[in-house]
Structures are given as C-alpha cells and as structure tokens.
Amino acid sequence: MEILRGTVAANAKPTKPSFVSYVTPEEIKSESPRPYTPKTVKCPHLLPGEVMFCSANTVVKETQDDLSQRGVFGTLLCTNFRVSFVSDEEPTEDTTQLFKNKLYGQNDIPLSCVDHIYGGYEDKRKLITTGSLVKNKCPSKLIFHCKDLRVFTFVLTYSEEKDAKMIFQGIVHHCLEPKSLKNLFAFSYCENTACPEKQRKQRTMMFDCAEDWDLDMKRSRGVCRLVTENNNFELSPDLPQFFIVPTHVTEADMCQFHGKGLPMWCWSHHSGCALFKTSTLPLLPEDTIAQAYMEKMLTAVAHNYLFSVKTEDLSDTLPTVQDIQLAYSKFKHFFLIDNTTDFWMSDMKWFSSLDSCGWLDIIRQCLQKALEVVECLETENTNVLITEESGSDLCCVISSLVQLMLDPFYRTLPGFQSLVQKEWVAGGHNFLDRCNQLHLKDKENTSPVFLLFLECVWQLLHQHAPAFQFSETYLTVLSDSIHVPVFSTFLFNTHHHRATVLRAESPHSQRDPLNCPTVWDWSVQFDCRAQDLFLNPLYTEKPKHVKSVQRSRPTHQRQLSLPTACKTPPKKGFFKDEADSLKKMLRVKRISRWMLSPETPHPSSATREFYETWQRKPLDHHGLILPCLDGPSVRVWLQRYLRWIQEVQIFGGGAVTVLGKVSELQGEVRELQRRLERHGGSSFSSSNQQQQRAIRARTGTSTGPQTGGSRSSVRMSSSFPFTTLKHNWSYKPAIPTSVLQSLMASGNLADKEDDADPESIV
Structure with a gap:
C-alpha cells in the first residue's frame, strides 16, 4: 500500500498548493540564499539632523x-x-x-x-x-x-x-x-535648523550681557559693583562673563584665587542688606594668606550695609549632593511601575516607604534653611553670605528660594525664567555632570539638584497658588525638558564651557558660534494653545492703582507683608565719618550658631515665631510668602510622579474639575467687570484674557471656533494634560491571592497598619 502510494505520487501531476499561510512573509525563511533587500520601515517624522x-x-x-x-x-x-x-x-x-x-x-x-x-x-x-x-x-x-x-x-x-x-x-x-558632548543631538539639530535670535521682547533676561545684570541690580536697588573684566574669561573660566560683587572687592582680589571664595551678589533687600554666595577655600591652619583673603571678603560683604554679615556653610547644615542622589533614587523607585501587581503591592506600604527614603525630608530641610535666611534679611536687616565647596549646587537652591519668597517679580513667568538664568546658568551649575547627559560610568557627580529646586518651588506653588503666575504644568514640563538633548540650557557646566564648545563645533564657513535654542523658547516644543497651560488661572495680578502709587513713592517698589523688627538705621554719612571705629564692631556670625546662642531662642522656636507673625498679617500675594513645613504640608508632587500610573487617576475629577468650577465663577466676575469698565471707558486687560485662555485650556472647554466646539472635562483625567481617557482601564487590585485573602480575613482593611509587612499579615 505504501509502495502504491509512492508510485501514484510520483506519476501524478503537481497540483495547485492548497496550504494557506497565516504568517507574515518576513517570517518565512527561504532555503536558497538571496541578496539582502532593505525592508520598508515605518518611522515617525524625523527632525532636522535626525538619522x-x-x-x-x-x-x-x-x-x-x-x-x-x-x-x-x-x-x-x-x-x-x-x-x-x-x-x-x-x-x-x-x-x-x-x-x-x-x-x-x-x-x-x-x-x-x-x-x-x-x-x-x-x-x-x-x-x-x-x-x-x-x-x-x-x-x-x-x-x-x-x-x-x-x-x-x-x-x-x-x-x-x-x-x-x-x-x-x-x-x-x-x-x-558613554559619549562625547559633540555627539549629542543638539549639535546636529542646530546645524540643520535656523534658530531665531534671542527674543529680548519676551522679557526673559539671559544674564549674558552687562545690561541684564545692571537692570536687575537697579530693580532691587542694589549698591554693589558690576564686573566686566571677565568678558573674555581672562579672570577665571569658572566665573560668568559678567557678575556683581561688593564695592570693596578690588580687581586684585578677583585675580588672587581665580574667583574661588569671591562673594557673588544675588539679590538686595529693600532695607539695603543683600544676599551673597561663594565657594569655600580649603583653609589650612598654616595658610595665613587664604585666611586673610576670606576675612577680607567677609569685610567687603559687611561693608554693603550696617557692617554686619551672617554666614552659613551649607555643606555642614544640608545634605550632600551624594545624599540627594541616593534619596531620589529610592524615592523614584515607587513611581516606576511595570504592572498593576507592582502598584498594588507597593500601595500597601505607600506612606511609610516614601517617608523612609528621605527625599521629602531633604525638601523640607532646604525650605527650612531658606526660611532662616529670609528671617535674617527681613527682621535682622543683615547681610547674608551662604557658602559651600563649589558654590553652584545648594547655594543655587537656597538663593533662588529666598528670592522667590521675598520678590514677587520672580514669581512671574518671565521673572522665574530670569531667576534660573541668573542663579543656575550664569551661576555655573554643572548641568552636564549633575544630569549625566553623557551617560558616564562615573556617576559620583550625578545628582538631581535642579530637580530638588523645582520640587521646593512646587511646594511654594501648592501652598500659595495665587502668588505664582506659572502653573504646576509649567514646572512639570520644565523638569521633563532637562533630559531633552536639544536645548543649550542644560548641556553645559559654565558660561566658558558653553561658549568654547559652541564656537568649536561651528562650521568653518560660519564665523559665529552655533545658535542652539534655549529651553525658554517654548515654541520649539509647543504651540500657543499648549503654552496657555503654563499660566496659572488662580494668579492674582497686582492692581494697576497699586503700581502707580508705588511709582510715585520714593521707597522700594516691592510691597512688604512683614515689617522689619529692628530700628531704623542711621544715615549713610554717619558710616563714612565713623568708618574706622565701626570696623571694630563688625559682626560676623553664622546663622546656625547665632540661632543656637544662649541669648536667642531655639531655631525652631524663632522660626515658628517669625512664621506666625507673618501669618497674622493681612494676606498679600505680592509680598513676602513663607512655606509651612509642618508634617503633611510638604506633599508629593502628584502631577509629575503619578501622571503615568493609571490606577490613581480620577476621570472627570481632580484639579480639572476644580478649575472648571473656578472658570465659571471667574467668568461671572469678569462679566461684572466688563459692565463696570464700560462706564469707565477702559478695556479688558490682556493678562485677564490670557488667564481666561489658560482656564479653558486646562478644563478642556472653549467658546471659540478654533477648537471646534466644547469638550467636557468628564473625558479627562486628573493627570490632564499629560494623560487622557482612551481605554477602559482595569481597576481590579492585582494582589496575589494569598495576600488578598489574608487582608480580607479581618473584614476591615482600614484597621491594618500602613507599614505592616505583607508576609506577616495573618
């Protein structure tokens, strides 16, 4: 029978193939070798210079x-x-x-x-x-x-x-x-893109010219000296091209240690005292020259106002950059969720796990230190000099937070961007090393210091929303933009590093350096409608009549929330005549030691009294703002950390719904304002129009024809605008059966302690 089958099969004509293949042609391997032909590959729209x-x-x-x-x-x-x-x-x-x-x-x-x-x-x-x-x-x-x-x-x-x-x-x-800096995509992008010149009309000061520094010092009524001798980085490559120092610092002082230990001006208080920051010199007992130099720099800072200065070494009182990196590595682990099972397992010990990593405690410590510096400037009217080894990490964090608390200009969108440019970019923060943009194996220098600053800013924004013109969406996008290798803002360590690399990588036919876009050119990433989400709908603009009154007064233009506690200083002429005798009375004290002296209260008591005194004053969003540091007041930045986790999102709820209600109320108020303004002949301000657009953008509603109708917030999640409702996600807890049964055995999950070990639950 088998032979017959073989004979019939051999003599039969070949029939049509009846086999149907359900695999793709790419999965069929041909026995005979054929020359390789490139396949058609689907790819997104490539950017200029992208390969x-x-x-x-x-x-x-x-x-x-x-x-x-x-x-x-x-x-x-x-x-x-x-x-x-x-x-x-x-x-x-x-x-x-x-x-x-x-x-x-x-x-x-x-x-x-x-x-x-x-x-x-x-x-x-x-x-x-x-x-x-x-x-x-x-x-x-x-x-x-x-x-x-x-x-x-x-x-x-x-x-x-x-x-x-x-x-x-x-x-x-x-x-x-690991890669070299020139291999980053930013250089390929800017070579193939006609980047526009810097738009000064956006009012974001870049602090790469003497005019910006002079304007900022005049705005805060500072009396320091503008240094232009480092225009070609002749003094030091670690210093910016232009900066401000106390008037008693000479050119010889600036050249002595190549900028190390030089007190850099940050901001001036309305009373005349100022905030300075500097890097520390390794002072050895036998190094009398360095000790004399530091004493001279302290004297120069004290000469700025009242011959008094308080110093604070942040390296001794705040965590190191390595501690910051370790705490954040533990903290972010709880938000990198691979699947729903991992989420529900971590949810059982959520709060205790977040508390044990120490990230929120570091945020609280930075806000606490900034509060102490504000107290010295506001109530003691004394100059403050903050120091650390590099002068470009925690000094940038504390100095920026102090200016945010004291100066309402830096709480506006252009003001905040100018603050980052002044204290971080021009201040020489090592963005390239701290963000590890080159994926170097040696990660000792890696640390999310700038992200720590944004976290502290979010705490202030969360507690004092009407005081900030920008929104938390703006802060979230800014934190994401750190790791987009397109913008020159986060690709270099110093001004000298930036200028040298951009000029070296410029084509030979081009004399000018490469023109990489800055992160503040938001049109590179978003259109106008998306940028409306950067504005805070709850921001209360300063009334025009208050501005006009302030211009007519000879005092400082900023409005104070807390009066100074010390006596009115004598006239400046008195110090000129009695300069020799007052030098002996020079007061140089550390903030921490001064707080702990026997004749003064405990730091927590003094800070609590300072905060409660400010809290009793009338609410003023354009004056001094202070953070509340009690327990639950320091919270998790929900939008940034939970926006990608599906199980915690609230559809049709959260901040979107709240802002929807706020938009309705503000719409009614603005309608009443329009009726009143018709009688006065004034028009609806453009800033109010921007806020109205921001509310419509955040709530997903629109009354204009540009969006093609209205859109209900029910289709949006609490993580809007980063996530929207597209699928019917499952909310079933994916907890292992044994653990789930043990939890249900008690009948009440609320009775279980948060930090209990799942394996020990019976």
Whole structure:
C-alpha cells in the first residue's frame, strides 16, 4: 500500500498548493540564499539632523495592565535623538491632542531620558549594561525606565532574530554607552535648523550681557559693583562673563584665587542688606594668606550695609549632593511601575516607604534653611553670605528660594525664567555632570539638584497658588525638558564651557558660534494653545492703582507683608565719618550658631515665631510668602510622579474639575467687570484674557471656533494634560491571592497598619 502510494505520487501531476499561510512573509525563511533587500520601515517624522540607525518590525508594546495581556504591534527604531515605537494599528500621534510636543511623542523616548534598561529572559529580569552585549544573549523583552518616570515594555519575540539583535545592540549602545558632548543631538539639530535670535521682547533676561545684570541690580536697588573684566574669561573660566560683587572687592582680589571664595551678589533687600554666595577655600591652619583673603571678603560683604554679615556653610547644615542622589533614587523607585501587581503591592506600604527614603525630608530641610535666611534679611536687616565647596549646587537652591519668597517679580513667568538664568546658568551649575547627559560610568557627580529646586518651588506653588503666575504644568514640563538633548540650557557646566564648545563645533564657513535654542523658547516644543497651560488661572495680578502709587513713592517698589523688627538705621554719612571705629564692631556670625546662642531662642522656636507673625498679617500675594513645613504640608508632587500610573487617576475629577468650577465663577466676575469698565471707558486687560485662555485650556472647554466646539472635562483625567481617557482601564487590585485573602480575613482593611509587612499579615 505504501509502495502504491509512492508510485501514484510520483506519476501524478503537481497540483495547485492548497496550504494557506497565516504568517507574515518576513517570517518565512527561504532555503536558497538571496541578496539582502532593505525592508520598508515605518518611522515617525524625523527632525532636522535626525538619522535613523536601526529598526525591528513585529515588536509588541505591552500595556501596564498585566491582567488584560493587551499589546500593540509596531516597529521599534532608534535614531540619534530617540527610541521610537510606531504602531501598526493607529497613527503615532493624535492630531486633535491639545498638549502635543513637537519634538517627540507619547511613544518616543529621548536618548538622554533613558534611565535604566532591563532585559526579560524567560521569567527573570536583568539590568542591562554595556557589558550585556557580550555576556548575554538578546532578551525577549526590553523594559525602559525613563527619567520622566515613564515605563515602556517592548516584546521582541515575534521579530526576526537578526532584527531583534540589531535593535537591542543599537539601543544599548546609543542609550547607555558613554559619549562625547559633540555627539549629542543638539549639535546636529542646530546645524540643520535656523534658530531665531534671542527674543529680548519676551522679557526673559539671559544674564549674558552687562545690561541684564545692571537692570536687575537697579530693580532691587542694589549698591554693589558690576564686573566686566571677565568678558573674555581672562579672570577665571569658572566665573560668568559678567557678575556683581561688593564695592570693596578690588580687581586684585578677583585675580588672587581665580574667583574661588569671591562673594557673588544675588539679590538686595529693600532695607539695603543683600544676599551673597561663594565657594569655600580649603583653609589650612598654616595658610595665613587664604585666611586673610576670606576675612577680607567677609569685610567687603559687611561693608554693603550696617557692617554686619551672617554666614552659613551649607555643606555642614544640608545634605550632600551624594545624599540627594541616593534619596531620589529610592524615592523614584515607587513611581516606576511595570504592572498593576507592582502598584498594588507597593500601595500597601505607600506612606511609610516614601517617608523612609528621605527625599521629602531633604525638601523640607532646604525650605527650612531658606526660611532662616529670609528671617535674617527681613527682621535682622543683615547681610547674608551662604557658602559651600563649589558654590553652584545648594547655594543655587537656597538663593533662588529666598528670592522667590521675598520678590514677587520672580514669581512671574518671565521673572522665574530670569531667576534660573541668573542663579543656575550664569551661576555655573554643572548641568552636564549633575544630569549625566553623557551617560558616564562615573556617576559620583550625578545628582538631581535642579530637580530638588523645582520640587521646593512646587511646594511654594501648592501652598500659595495665587502668588505664582506659572502653573504646576509649567514646572512639570520644565523638569521633563532637562533630559531633552536639544536645548543649550542644560548641556553645559559654565558660561566658558558653553561658549568654547559652541564656537568649536561651528562650521568653518560660519564665523559665529552655533545658535542652539534655549529651553525658554517654548515654541520649539509647543504651540500657543499648549503654552496657555503654563499660566496659572488662580494668579492674582497686582492692581494697576497699586503700581502707580508705588511709582510715585520714593521707597522700594516691592510691597512688604512683614515689617522689619529692628530700628531704623542711621544715615549713610554717619558710616563714612565713623568708618574706622565701626570696623571694630563688625559682626560676623553664622546663622546656625547665632540661632543656637544662649541669648536667642531655639531655631525652631524663632522660626515658628517669625512664621506666625507673618501669618497674622493681612494676606498679600505680592509680598513676602513663607512655606509651612509642618508634617503633611510638604506633599508629593502628584502631577509629575503619578501622571503615568493609571490606577490613581480620577476621570472627570481632580484639579480639572476644580478649575472648571473656578472658570465659571471667574467668568461671572469678569462679566461684572466688563459692565463696570464700560462706564469707565477702559478695556479688558490682556493678562485677564490670557488667564481666561489658560482656564479653558486646562478644563478642556472653549467658546471659540478654533477648537471646534466644547469638550467636557468628564473625558479627562486628573493627570490632564499629560494623560487622557482612551481605554477602559482595569481597576481590579492585582494582589496575589494569598495576600488578598489574608487582608480580607479581618473584614476591615482600614484597621491594618500602613507599614505592616505583607508576609506577616495573618
């Protein structure tokens, strides 16, 4: 029978193939070798200067809901700017999306934004390093933990082995391998983009010219000296081209230690005292020259006002940059959620876990120290000199917070951007090293110091919302922009470093240096409608009649919330005549030691009295503002840390609903204002119009034809504008059965302690 079958089969004519293949042609391996032909690769719209390196088809992007096992097929690719996923099922971007970034989309990860990459090998997860390319085989999954706290999981099982290996090696090489500064995408982008010149009309002072420094000193009524001798960095490459020092600092003093230990002016109080910051010199007992130099610099600061100065070494009283890095690494771990099971397990010990990492405590310490400095300036009328080893980390944090609390100009959008430019960019904060933009293996210098400052600003904004013109969405976007390798703001360590690199990388045919955009040019990332979300709808603008009264008065233009507690200082002529005798009375004290002296109250008691005295004054959002540091007052920045976690989002609720109600009330108030202004002949101010647009943008409502109708806030989540309702997400707690049964056995979950160990629950 078998022979007959073979004979019939041999003599029979070949029939039409009846087999139907349900696999893609790419998965069919041909036996005969054929020349390689490049495949058609789906890719997003590439930016100027962006080049694609490698790609892989049939990649699955998983969702975080591990119960549904949903995923989307598409193409995973890597360029010199980002890792991008292009879906096969739907467009990569929603054309109707309100808050749309022009540089990258929701499925894109800038290379500098990649924090860690994990590989999935069967049931195990391993941290991918550059050595993994040799030691380990290609994983079946790639899990990305991003610095903006997004989590992506890509499955490579269905891709061709050659493509999967290529995309794995390409991503690890371009995301984790150390690179030189000139290889960052910013240089390719600015070479192929006609960046406009800096727009001074935006009122953001860049502090790269003498006019900006002189204008800021005149605005705060400072009496210090503007230094222009470092225009070509002849004095020191670590100093900005222009800066301000006390009038008694000579040119010889500036050259003696190449800018080290030089007191840099930050801001002047209305009474005449000022805030200074400096880097410390390694003072040895036998080094009499350095000791004499520091004493001379202290005397120069004291000469600024009342021959008094209080000093504070932040290196002794605040955590180090390494402590900040360690605390934040523990803190962010609780928000990098791979799946729903991890979330519900971490939710059982949520508050105790956040408290144990120490990040919120560091925020409280920085606000506390800034409050102490404000107290010295406001009630003691004494000059303050803050110091640390570098003078460009915690000094920038404290000096910026002090100015935010005291000066309402820095609480406006252009004022805040000017503050960052003055204290951080011109102040020489090492953005390149602290943010680890080059993925260097030596991470001792890595620390989120600037993010710590933004966290402190958010605490002030949360407690005093009407005092700030910008919104928390603005702060969140600014924290994300740190890791977008396009803007020159966060790519360099000093002004000299920036000027040298941009000129060196300029083409030979171009004499001028490269013109990289700054992060303050928000039109590079967002359109006008999206930028409306940067404005705070609750901001109360200073009335015009108050401004006019202040201009006519000879006193300082800022309005005070707390009167000074000391006597009126004598006339300046008295100090000129009695200068020799008063030098002996020079008061140089440390803030911490002064607070702890026997004749003064305990620091907490003095600060509490200062805060309660301010709190009893009439509410003034354009005067002094102070943070409340009691327990629950220091909170988690919900929008930044929880915006990507689906289980905690409130659809149709949260801040969106609150602002919707506020918009209705403000609409009624503005209608009454219009009726009153008709009789007075004045028009509706442009600032109120901007606030109205910001409210409509945040609540998703519109009355104009530009959006094509109104949109209800019910379709939006509490994390708007970063996430919107697109799927029916599951809210079922994905807790293991044994743990869930033990929790339900008691009948009341509220009786369980927050910090109880899940394994010990019976």
